[in-house]
Amino acid sequence: MPAGSNFPAVDGDRLWRSLMDLAAIGATPKGGVCRLALTDEDRRAREMFVEWARAAGCTVRVDPIGNIFARRAGRDPARPAVMTGSHIDTQPTGGKFDGNYGVLAGLEVLRRLNDLDIDTEAPVEVVVWTNEEGSRFVPVMMGSAVFAGAVALDDARAARDGDGISVGDALDRIGFAGPPCERPAIDSYFEAHIEQGPVLEDAGQTIGVVTGALGQRWFDCEVTGFEAHAGPTPMELRRDALQAAAVLMRRVVEIALVHAPHARGTVGQVQVHPNSRNVIPGGVIFSVDFRAPDDAMLDAMEQAFREAMSVVAIDHKVDVALRETSRFAALRFDAGCVAEVAAAARDLGVGAMEIVSGAGHDAIHIATCAPSAMIFVPCAGGISHNELEDADPVDLAAGANILLRCILNRARVVERG
Amino acid sequence: MPAGSNFPAVDGDRLWRSLMDLAAIGATPKGGVCRLALTDEDRRAREMFVEWARAAGCTVRVDPIGNIFARRAGRDPARPAVMTGSHIDTQPTGGKFDGNYGVLAGLEVLRRLNDLDIDTEAPVEVVVWTNEEGSRFVPVMMGSAVFAGAVALDDARAARDGDGISVGDALDRIGFAGPPCERPAIDSYFEAHIEQGPVLEDAGQTIGVVTGALGQRWFDCEVTGFEAHAGPTPMELRRDALQAAAVLMRRVVEIALVHAPHARGTVGQVQVHPNSRNVIPGGVIFSVDFRAPDDAMLDAMEQAFREAMSVVAIDHKVDVALRETSRFAALRFDAGCVAEVAAAARDLGVGAMEIVSGAGHDAIHIATCAPSAMIFVPCAGGISHNELEDADPVDLAAGANILLRCILNRARVVERG
Structure with missing residues (x-):
């Protein structure tokens, strides 16, 4: 495990560029993003992610509810994957960072491992969960709920939008309904996300160590x-x-x-x-x-x-x-994973505080089937679900570094011969 | 002038039948009426009124904002008319009586004068005012406002509904935009109306002598x-x-x-x-x-x-x-017309009380250009602007009798030779 000073920090500029490239799909005149779940915009954003993941050497699998799993192989294919991710659908007047940050921070981690030729023992997977926002189809957090078994696939596919179009038909139309498969074993799940509230900014802290969810x-x-x-x-x-x-x-x-x-x-x-x-x-x-x-x-x-x-x-x-x-129900994240996030912040010398998530996140569902935790970074004025949503590139890079550290610790770095 | 005991009372059954016949146009499954201003339903109701008025020997004139004036000639055509009326447009979930009662009570007065071959010195006019409800087009009480000069004809014609259709186009389409004409002199205006509130019913009175409007x-x-x-x-x-x-x-x-x-x-x-x-x-x-x-x-x-x-x-x-x-502005009706209503109730032995109108009515505009008053009758539970709106045929006939008495007193009965 690299020491703090030698830590292979992520490329914050690359992360920012990817965020901006993704935000161009469904961009609104006011600087936000309108990319409702399973629309053509969502399809184009999914295709962009898949292209990037494949370029980073990942194998890509799509499950029946449209969750996308981009897997970077580990030395030991038998080991359960260390997983990270979030969502890329948005509110009708949403921003560039909600969800998208978690997905692209995960992708940046994989890219950085590639840059440095770092192999891990366990595979690392970056996931895009379907329809987290719930703006077009309810329930919210649909993809992670189906994955975790909280919602039946058939019920989710039967949900209809205001125009009467079902999730199933919309998935089929955009070509993101994958074949049935067993739920894989998961070592742990870390989700990076903007805070969507003003607490970190008010407290002058960079990292929220999310202990649970309201x-x-x-x-x-x-x-x-x-x-x-x-x-x-x-x-x-x-x-x-x-x-x-x-x-x-x-x-x-x-x-x-x-x-x-x-x-x-x-x-x-x-x-x-x-x-x-x-x-x-x-x-x-x-x-x-x-x-x-x-x-x-x-x-x-x-x-x-x-x-x-x-x-x-x-x-x-x-x-x-x-x-x-x-x-x-109120949720406490896995104590080990939470401690991993806190330790990473301490080791990297980044200001952090414990925080409880007030919002729903895919991690809430995944926590029911794998040890999980979340990493929050500030967003400007605490504003989210709003076209004005903004975040500081330095904070976004800091959060991705915490994520990288957690993933390296859980997936075990293999020293190259 | 006939004495109380010989008073030529209206035909309450005929009044009720006419109310029910008119209520069939735009009837809703819940027993109410949906007859928004200047729709096809409004046109059909207007045509029914015109047919009835002509059958009662009236000449019918339509003014540029679609107000319909049905005139029963007097002996002295130079005398200003005694006027009565109300409106036949309704709320989207309106009732059978709001407005319609005032128009058909006026028509019943004319029919009764015909039955008994009673001539009057002054002409008597029954008016249907356009778009009193203001549900489809604002302002409310549009027809009486234009008649009274409170709203300019061009402004009223330019008002648009939610679909962008103007009053002018809607009037032209249903064929009820009449030619320009001078506003005629008016002797007095009496409007009969259901109370649309619970005060008369609570007090156990049949007639509200309306002294003014809030x-x-x-x-x-x-x-x-x-x-x-x-x-x-x-x-x-x-x-x-x-x-x-x-x-x-x-x-x-x-x-x-x-x-x-x-x-x-x-x-x-x-x-x-x-x-x-x-x-x-x-x-x-x-x-x-x-x-x-x-x-x-x-x-x-x-x-x-x-x-x-x-x-x-x-x-x-x-x-x-x-x-x-x-x-x-708060309004007091003409003292002489109010006294006429009170005296009629007393002479006919009908329980009456003074009341102030909380709602807007066409009479509020007409009061600015002619001595005016209103006659309220109870409605069940005070319910109005509701498909459940209901009224007692006996009360409706009582109100029409008061109206008849006021009109006879103002228009002067001519004894036949």
Whole structure:
């Protein structure tokens, strides 16, 4: 294992150029990327990745849900692979770095190993997971969920976008539905990613050693009042669904603040019926997104919200119903892999701090079938899922160096004769 | 003038049948009516009205904005007409009675005068005003506004629906753009209408003697925060536009309650950006509808809301802007016409109470160019702008009798030789 000073650092310029080349596919006028899963843009980006991987000497395999595995052989083909990767689909008004960074940092690691003729005992694989964003097809993190067995392949292929096109048809059309295969054994999985939040930047740290991920519970809350004409209906006779919903929307945030600093509560989506300016709303559906570092806290948050629902239903003479739409248990990443990331940062002299991921990532699924950890780097202003998303090339290179170090340690370097 | 006991009461069954026949045009499966202004359904309903009016011996004239005037001649053609009417366009999920009742109550008055061979000194006109609802084209109450000179004909014709079709093109297409003409002198205008609120039903009264209309101020309130990913963004670093908007939406109602019982405050329409469940909303636009019986109260309400905006902008680190979209001064109807309605109810022994209209009506515009008043009858549960809208045939006939009495008094009955 090379010492810190002799460490074969990645080529940060090459990494940056690859990021910019990939970002040209689906580039938006405002400097972002629109590359929804399984569109022609996604196909072109996949083809570019496959071409680069093959040029780096990898063998490329595609599984039935379209996950792409680029494998750099190890000395011992029997050993389970050390895996890294992320996704290259984006939000409709997404940025250049979310997902793409993890994939291209992995590719840069392979290229650097090639530059230096470094062989590893274990194979190293860079993976592109299908449809992480969930913008076009739900569920989110679809490719890693199918890989980990959390979602059945047939269910995933049957998911349809707003135009009625299924994942299966879209995969077939772009030519990325591979043949069935057994899930390979995995030594470990490391995913590099921009933080997508402001914590590292605020703390002035370069590396986030991700110890786990917040648990998530997503709901639709439906309030049913009574639609009536805004002018002639006296205030005291109203059953205004939006006023009741406004109280509950505030409660979502208040409940998160009770469990500061790690809990989160967000209402992102609101649908008002009939949504006419002179009609008292008869119905409102809004999303509730609770996140917390442990499931007991999530239980308490959900319970507090259900109690608020009961009070508001009586106070406002409305019906309130809650429907869970998604749930992820709080997760702690593998202690060994997390320690590997922390040690790499220490050995390379890069400022690092422990952090808990508030967002969902493919690593959350992979952690259920292999020892896993994540490496965060800052993004400007914490802005992500936004065309303004930006990151410092120096930070991106630092994260890739941590990834390289972790991979070298897990895959074992072979000294050339 | 006939005495109360000999009063030539309207034919309530005929009125009801006409209401049901008209309601068949644009009938919805839930028992309501969808007959948006200047659609084919509106055209068919207009043609049915014209046919009925001609069968009742009327001459029919259409003005350039599509208002239909059905005139029953008086003995003295030089006298200004006594006018009545309302509208036959509906909300997308509207009912059978809103507007339609005022038009068909007027038609029933003419039919009853014919039955009994009663001549009047002054002509009597029944008017169908164009696009009262404002669902397809804004502004609302368009036909009466153009008639009264509150909106220029060219501006009204240039208004476009969501598909980009102008009022002018739609009028030409359905054949209801009449030739230019001077606005005729009007003796008085009486409009019968369902209350569209629950006050009469609650009070157990049959007739609302409408003394005036609440003043209205409508606004769009725009809150601008900062869009960010819901998971990784700590609560204390958020600039959540929806949370700020929720506080302000509550304030709209709280401000109305301060000015109870006649003030109203409603948020009917909300638009959230980007409206994605795991993105902290960066922008929200919501409607504000304030109504009050006098303009000083409206000033105080608007002022209180602007103060709340300033506080919320600071507390939530957002920008808040308010744009007025519509304004009607509070209105008192003509004392003589209001007294006529009250006297008719008293003479006919029908339970009546004074009431202030919370909704906009064509009468509000006509009141600016002729002595005007309105006659309200109850609707079931106060429900209107709803497919469930319903009314009691007995109440509808009672309201038409009041209308008949007012018209006879103003137009002067001629005893036949």
